[in-house]
Amino acid sequence: MAFTGKAVDSKTVLLNLFLCLVIFYSLFYMIGSVCFGAFRLDHFDGLIPFDFKTKPAESNSKYLVNLLSLELTYFCSGLLFAAVVRRRVWDYGFTVTLLHVLITSLVMLEFPMVWQWWLALGSGLFLMICNGQLIAYFTCQGDQTYASFSIY
Numbered sequence: 001m002a003f004t005g006k007a008v009d010s011k012t013v014l015l016n017l018f019l020c021l022v023i024f025y026s027l028f029y030m031i032g033s034v035c036f037g038a039f040r041l042d043h044f045d046g047l048i049p050f051d052f053k054t055k056p057a058e059s060n061s062k063y064l065v066n067l068l069s070l071e072l073t074y075f076c077s078g079l080l081f082a083a084v085v086r087r088r089v090w091d092y093g094f095t096v097t098l099l100h101v102l103i104t105s106l107v108m109l110e111f112p113m114v115w116q117w118w119l120a121l122g123s124g125l126f127l128m129i130c131n132g133q134l135i136a137y138f139t140c141q142g143d144q145t146y147a148s149f150s151i152y
Contacts, residue, residue, distance in 0.1 A: 016085050020092045021099065023080050024073065025049060031076070032069040039065050049073075049100070050107040052117040067120055074124030078132030086140055089132030097125050 032048040039061045045051060049070075054063045077096070081089045101121070105111050112118065 017092060017095060019084050020077075020081055020096050023084065024077050024096050024100070027076050027080070028069060028073045031072045032065070035065045035069050035072075041065060047107065050104040052104065052108065052112040052114050053110075056114070056116040070120050071124050071127070074128040075131065078128035078130070079135055081128070082132045082135035082139065085136075087136055089136050090129045093125060093128045093132060097121065097128075 028049040033044060036044050036048075041061060045062075048066060051066055054060065054066055056063050058064070078089060078093060081092050081096075085092050101112070
């Protein structure tokens with residue numbers, strides 16, 4: 001199997017990564033604020049993208065808002081990443097997730113050790129990659145510059 005594709009310069013990659021980060025966090029705050037309103041919580045927490053310390057429980061509305069916001073953000077981000085990068089959504093999704101873990105650790109001054117948070121993050125990443133790559137594949141089928149694999 002040989003890989004045939006066009007290399008992308010570093011400036012384009014960094015610009016796309018910056019756009020993906022802006023999309024990710026903008027979506028997180030928008031979806032988080034809608035979820036806070038839908039669950040009728042009293043106080044909107046500005047740390048919603050970084051909060052892994054909320055006790056996981058079905059009766060804890062703040063935890064459910066954080067979980068729902070995380071999953072919906074990842075789902076929607078995959079769709080928008082496909083529109084921005086048009087290929088390699090998995091790469092940008094994985095990189096944004098690694099940066100999100102790093103930023104979360106810096107903001108909360110603690111490395112997340114809660115397994116429920118990691119499970120939610122992993123399933124969100126899986127959603128992002130699957131739907132983003134599918135959208136990119138179907139929208140770029142006619143594009144000759146789209147990376148493809150061929151068998152000799």
